[in-house]
Ligand SMILES: NC(=O)C1=CN([C@@H]2O[C@H](COP(=O)(O)OP(=O)(O)OC[C@H]3O[C@@H](n4cnc5c(N)ncnc54)[C@H](O)[C@@H]3O)[C@@H](O)[C@H]2O)C=CC1
């Protein structure tokens with residue numbers, strides 16, 4: 001185990017200082033359930049001190065170019081320490097080491113993109129003089145930071161999704177109070193050290209750890225928090241929105257991602273990509289492929305190819321270079337997934353591959369003969385299970401994909417341009433990925449969903465728009 005975390009107690013990061021608390025929470029190695037380190041548990045006064053410090057920091061200048069320099073330095077430091085972060089990711093998330101390295105590379109990219117966007121924040125000229133009586137006036141808009149942003153992040157992608165919050169927020173001139181997931185907080189705490197080393201001015205980033213619901217309440221009560229940006233479950237997202245009042249709330253929530261395989265698709269390509277993107281991070285990715293709709297006449301051939309690609313995947317210790325699928329975040333979550341699979345079988349589904357659990361490890365599982373009302377289709381599995389159903393024609397499959405409370409991203413394998421463009425218009429999602437699976441994402445693209453998948457867009461350029469206010473300046477000459 002990497003020595004940097006072994007047995008360490010991490011403090012809260014408030015106004016540039018680490019503060020340890022008497023009460024602590026253990027962070028577990030998700031493969032063997034042993035404690036790897038502990039985190040401090042914030043009390044209300046810590047939260048209020050952090051919010052005040054974040055607000056006060058807004059008075060200290062931090063120019064766009066300085067933000068660019070700090071974020072670029074942070075990206076370089078992250079790449080230099082990539083292996084350390086990857087090892088900790090593998091420990092605290094259970095994410096296979098090869099996949100963890102990929103997350104670090106993406107997170108550094110997210111910081112670079114944020115740095116570049118820091119230099120491109122602008123308003124526009126507004127031709128007020130075209131209004132009768134305004135011939136002698138001129139106007140333009142400017143974008144100003146919203147102020148203090150509370151950023152709350154999920155357990156599954158704890159480096160890149162933290163960077164998707166703090167990168168754009170800092171690039172736009174805000175201060176951030178980060179509350180990482182209590183089950184996978186260590187990388188965020190390591191990132192905090194790194195941001196300070198990169199020259200981030202004191203107070204611009206505050207990091208608090210502890211009981212999510214309790215800290216959430218204290219942040220909601222504090223009216224000096226100007227915005228909430230949340231990535232996590234619809235349950236919590238909806239709660240935050242209901243309590244935030246008139247403050248901005250950006251929500252990146254759940255999904256039960258569908259991917260369509262049409263009869264003219266490249267089946268080898270579809271089966272390979274869907275196998276990979278159904279089981280990354282043990283399926284704990286909100287755009288992970290969960291529902292596959294394959295056209296009837298090619299279904300048998302496709303399912304065999306999907307099985308062939310899936311049975312190659314190695315389940316095991318995330319620190320082992322050969323591992324493709326590590327443990328789920330909790331044994332309880334693996335037990336939930338197991339119960340959903342067993343319930344689907346009782347309702348008529350067939351396990352084409354997998355279905356077995358060993359503690360927190362769950363085999364990559366393919367279900368067939370499913371129907372859309374089974375939990376494994378209707379709800380968000382957030383585990384290594386993909387359900388394959390068939391369809392006859394395009395109207396039917398578009399309706400099936402849209403028959404969901406969620407709408408984050410969907411995939412469509414076809415070479416039929418008319419069908420692809422019709423799907424682009426009619427499938428109710430934030431992103432349609434043609435000739436790849438629903439789980440495609442690069443960090444500068446607009447990313448966010450509709451319906452219960454949330455609102456707003458991430459991707460630094462788009463997040464910055466949400467993390468700034470547009471102000472018009474009119475001059476009467
Ligand atoms: N749309 C997206 O980009 C993503 C969505 N997700 C979603 O997140 C979920 C899995 O992540 P989890 O961490 O289990 O989600 P979660 O909603 O349980 O927790 C997310 C964060 O919210 C905090 N939290 C919990 N209760 C809270 C409350 N009452 N007030 C304020 N904060 C609270 C937690 O401590 C954690 O930091 C899945 O539903 C998944 O779909 C995960 C990753 C990306």
Ligand SMILES: O=C(O)[C@H](O)CS(=O)(=O)O
Nearest residue numbers: 156157284285286287441
């Ligand atoms: O949806 C998630 O879990 C992540 O946003 C997907 S990604 O950013 O890791 O591609």
